[in-house]
Amino acid sequence: MMVRAARRRPYNRCLLRIVAGVLSALLCLALAGCWDRREIEERTSVVAVAIDAVPDRPDMIRLSVQIPIPLKIAGSTGTGGSSGGDSPVKVLSSDGITVLDAIRKLQTQLNQELFYGHTRVIAIGEAVARKGLNEVLDPFRRNPQIRRLLWPIIVEGEGRQLLEANPGLEQIPTVYIMSLVENGVKEGYIPDMNLGNFFIDLSSNCHQPFMLRFSARKEEIAYKGIALFREDKMIGSLDVQETWAIERVRYRENGGPIIFPYEGDSSRMVSLSSEFVGQSSRIRYNNGRVEARIHIQLEGALLEKTFDDMLFKSGRITLLEQNAADYLAAKTRQVIEKLQKRYRADVIGIGGKIRAFHPGIWRRINWQSEFPEADIVVTYSYKLRNTGMEMD
Amino acid sequence: MISMQEQSGFYVLGKKLRGRREKSGKSKLDERFEQRMRKLKPEPIPASLDSAVELLSSGVGASDDLIVRRFQLGGSGGRSAAILFIEGLTDSVVVEDFILRAAMAKSLSDTPAGCKSGDALFDYIRDAVLPVNQTNEGKDSAEAVGLMLSGDTAFLIDGVQRCLLLNTKSYPSRPVEEPRTESVVRGPRDGFTEQLRVNIGLIRRRLRDPNMRIRTLTVGARSQTSVSVVYIDDIAPKAIVDEVLSRIKKIDIDTALESGYIEQFIEDNHWTPFPLIHNTERPDKAVANLLEGRIVIITDGSPFALIAPALFTAFYQSPEDYYERFLISTMIRFIRIISMVMALLLPSLYIAFSSFHPEMIPSRLVIAMAAGRSTVPFPSVVEAFMMEITMEILREASVRLPGPIGPTIGIVGALVVGQAAVQAGIVSPIMVIIVALTTIGSFASPSYSAAIALRMLRFPMMVAAGMFGLYGIMLLILIIVVHLCSLKSFGVPYLAPLTPFRFRDLKDTVIRAPMIFMRSRPLALQPQDTYRMKKQGGMAKHDEADGQSDNRR
Amino acid sequence: MTKRTDNPTIGDKGAEHGQPAAAGGKDGHDGTERRSGQSSANRFVISPRQSASIVASTIFGVGVLTLPRTTTEIAGESGWLSTVLGACLAMVPMLFLSLLARMFPGKSIVRLGAELFSPVRRIWIGKILILPFLSLMVAYWTATTGMVARIFGEVVTAAVLPRTPVEVIIGTMLLTGFILVMHDIETVARVNEILLPLIVVPILLISLFSYQSARLDNLFPLFAVDWMSIMRSSLTSTAAYLGFEVFTLFMSHAEPSRAMVRANLTGIAIPGFMYTLIVISGISVFGVDELKQLVWPTLELVKTTEMPGLVLERTESLFIGVWVTAVFTTVGTMYFTLTMLLKEMLGLRTHRWIALAMLPALYWVALRPQNIKDLFDWQDITGNYGSFYLLSMPILFWLIAQMRPSVRRRNRSAAADSGGEGGSRA
Structure with missing residues (x-):
């Protein structure tokens, strides 16, 4: 047996095995450091960050973080649960010249290191956004802990308000915001503008970026549409209904329900659900002007009406559909006008279409300056599929 | 062709020399074997x-x-x-x-x-x-x-x-009983005993093939233990049979008390946690393996028969797989594989996730875990080690504990210790779940020696996870894969048929194909008689069945 | 056959027992030994499948992390086209290498080159003449192995283990590679064969899942740039396919059959397909403008994808974990071929001492670049020279082989014994 073993493992191999063994043993000893091992409870998870301007110091920013307190979260331990009405989260703030400067100061108040792996919301105060976000967002781009799928949010007033508001429906308010946005995105009435997409729009030269906009009061957090940007500076906003035009034109999403006066009569309101079916677009370059014709097909069901007329007749249905289409087209025209004239920012995605499908035109023009002059017409057609559970 | 040989290496000469030595040595093998076995000086019988x-x-x-x-x-x-x-x-x-x-x-x-x-x-x-x-x-x-x-x-x-x-041989013996280690729900209940003859009888009874051969050798200069090598002459590859016989003949030891002695002498590589020879207490499994072209080695005095060559895939195969219908057995195999992966990786994944990559855990769970761990004074590596070692102690103790109270004590011990440890704040509740799953998972393997290999590898895996997180786990897995790839059992690559890849052998690896597709024996073993069904897809059976149903109609 | 050839002892036994193995000639063929693709009693032969796996998994390495950026930098939206063309371009030398392997069965580039460059009876002349070629390869493999390990270290430290020194990551990776190198060619072939699916499947999954956040608009216009740029970027993306050249040493154990040639080309097609998928999903998710700003676009791609079922919230650590496998096969296999090449050049008995000696050398090379910019420059340089050299060398050798029928004839008569049959069983 020994003869055999020796033959199967030549002498030098034996020796080398020993060498390898010693080497790896040495390595193991040297590695006892475990540089990156930081236990879960040794990290202070930040679920939301807020960035605000400091009122008197234009050169400084105020950084706030929302930290859940594990022991106060119900269900985390058998005996836990929020005791004595204490908030299960803590909001800390600190001022600094840069974001990292503020974080550094924040860290001095904390026993454990801040950990951004679970950050879901970056709330940005309007004042900071109007000054420009490039410097502020730079560390978030570099830090590998930061997700690309978190929600950057412009808050009316101060970002910190969003962190401090607590609607009370979820233990951690950030989770509430997160699920609010996520559900809206899933249904198609909130644009999917996460941090990654914001960065993409920011670096692309055919769109202007936008962010979701929220308002926050003590116990109320509400989605308020989007904040428009030119480059990295906030220039204005659109309300919830207006964003639906962008949802439909650019993202081919459903948008929200269509509520409009039947035959222009504001006492006779009709609500229709809207489901995106298809879109066709034609873009031409005529007389130094981009001409875009976009047609969008929607369908849906009758959700409500405030009058007794029997609508479910063939003639009436056509009229209803036509009404809805006209209403949407008018709304969209207003939005486009606002974007072209007031903000001169293309968030509706025409630039992207030109770049992708009409590279000939794209090369000839400078879209930034061309957009306000472009002739953009969006038309709709609507198909009513059913009337819900009512017969008429 | 000679030139090719020369080009292949600069050291043909050395190879040739070694080869020659090998051959001349082989011829002396039997002689040496005889010498070793005969201890008394032979003297003629006197007349008086x-x-x-x-x-x-x-x-x-x-x-x-x-x-x-x-x-x-x-x-x-x-x-x-x-x-x-x-x-x-x-x-x-x-x-x-x-x-x-x-x-x-x-x-x-x-x-x-x-x-x-x-x-x-x-x-x-x-x-x-x-x-x-x-x-x-x-x-x-x-x-x-x-x-x-x-x-x-x-x-x-x-x-x-x-x-x-x-x-007039008559040894004290116990009757044929149900095997203790490899119980199945469906399948024969008889198991090998300590008696070589009985064991061979159990095999013979299932296999009336006149081509089944039994070669009995004696091992152990003092114990003179009989070791029978059983194989089917026209299936088992001759080279492997000869290799097995010659390796057994080379065993130089005074006593062979159990088949484990034989196993450890004839295995290809001693420095591996993985069993390169499988063992079984079940005659049906032994017969099935004989029919696949393997060789069964039965040692007198041991109810465990050795099966060689062994493949890695047998880790999660149980004789029952072939008795149940294929969908069920395939699913059960999946479950076994999952549970074995769990047994190997779960504690180390816990360590990696909780102390290196908490961003991967869903946010809500992270907070709960942080709360659960907030009283635990140790890093998760230490926590996991503590619990796993406790579990191993409990398991070992429950094997030693006398008779019926063994399992009870084990369960009570686990429950009480776990609960108390959580309440005392020494371990987190999640850790208890992990340990329980690991332990249960390692029992799901049908082969005890395979399960024990995974149990053993779990500990280095935890160390690796404690050093580098997922990266460490992955490195160790790679090292294990390299090691597995280098292993051979009697010349058959251990990972066959995954590598070297044989499509036809895949029918009995992760999945267990329907019986009618199991036409060929595992080709990795190079059986002499490749097919176990003479007709394509066992169609003979099928036609018959169809014919019957037609008649009934 | 596997068992017999894998274990020389058993092989000898087989012969004694009147099995056909090694009965005809020293390297004679065994009729029953087909499956495993091994041609003689004591010589391991790499099956076509293993050969394809070696090529594919060696190619797969660090390139996949940066490829979306590097291709789009020149070719814009047509970046994916350049990976396709790059694959086609890389197939040319691979084809010639495989043809050479068929022409010279059982010979690696060292012996083959020596024969090509020398008169019939004086092989030493060829051995000397081939030396510059081989030294270039040694230098190239040393540099590439070091670079791959370094890039790996940079990614790991940047993305998942920020505090662990990069030296430690490089060291552990090289050491794991060293463990592989300590084994023989058989093990290396099998390791590559079994690990290839573990590399391909996750990358496939990532590119599939990333389509949830893809915007197909980003892929248009299909031909954003002129043909010159596409060609230029194809040439650069060929560097991502370097790694196929390890076959120059594995060819001595390759099965000299048509199946082997086909398998080797498949070995390039697999990474070609995966690369293209990754580049397409990179472009469609990020768009060209954003891609240019990302250091590790594929990693960011993983960040933008959510795993269905949400068992794990973020998959980039998981991806890095799986990607370790891809880097390991690259580092390990290149390290192995490097030591084999040196072994054959120096005429040593075993490659293991060289492996040990090369370990600190590779570590040293890996630590040369000062920073990530430096690293990328180094990578560009080795990639450019490497692709120029490795694209041209097989073709050159093949042409010489065509011009020297006498050398071919001698090898063909040898191949007729084994290779001819090898061909017929394909």
């Missing part, structure tokens, strides 16, 4: 009864369990004779009824005239007097003593220089 008895009993050092019974052939006045046997190895009924009674019977005085003395008498007694099923003749004292020690009875006649050895 007294000195013959003296010679044989001195062979066992006049041990007290040697019974010498002198008597006279055919009753009083006959030629004196003696039987010698070892008490406890022989069946006293046989000795009394069929040896002593026959030899002392009066009728012996009717011995034909030509057979009154010497060799003729000896032959007469052997051929016409003793109704014993198997007789041998000991040519010299060494052989006679050897056979006596295996339970034969030596029969000596005064004045005859020969020794008759009569088969």
